[in-house]
Amino acid sequence: MEVNSSIPVLTQNNWNTWKRDMQVLLMHYGCWQFIIKTEPVDPDVGSTYKEKYDFQLRKDRTPTLIYTNISSELKSLISDTTDGAVAWKILKNHFEAMTREHG
Numbered sequence: 001m002e003v004n005s006s007i008p009v010l011t012q013n014n015w016n017t018w019k020r021d022m023q024v025l026l027m028h029y030g031c032w033q034f035i036i037k038t039e040p041v042d043p044d045v046g047s048t049y050k051e052k053y054d055f056q057l058r059k060d061r062t063p064t065l066i067y068t069n070i071s072s073e074l075k076s077l078i079s080d081t082t083d084g085a086v087a088w089k090i091l092k093n094h095f096e097a098m099t100r101e102h103g
Helices: 015-028 049-067 085-102
Strands: none
Touching: 015 049, 015 085, 049 085
16 A cells, blocks of 8 residues: 655644644554554564564654654754654644643
C-alpha cells in the first residue's frame, strides 16, 4: 500500500489538522505505539537480530518523521530530544496551552 508521506508541515496555525495527519503517518510506519507507549522500551530478550533492527528502525523513525514535518521556526522546541514520545508531548503541550490561552 502506497501512502502519501507528504503532509503539510506543522505551523503555528494548524496543530489540530497536523496532529491527525501525523498520527496516521506514524501508524502507517508502525511508530504510533511509541507515542502512546504501548510498545516496550526494548525488544524481547529472545528477539532475533532482524526483530531488534526493525524495532530500532521504527523507534528512530518516530522522532525523524515528527522533526521533518514541522516548520523550521518550531524545530527548536524539540531539537534537544531524540525520543518521539517526548517530542510529541512537547508539541502537544505547546499547542494545547496556546489553544487554552486563546480560545
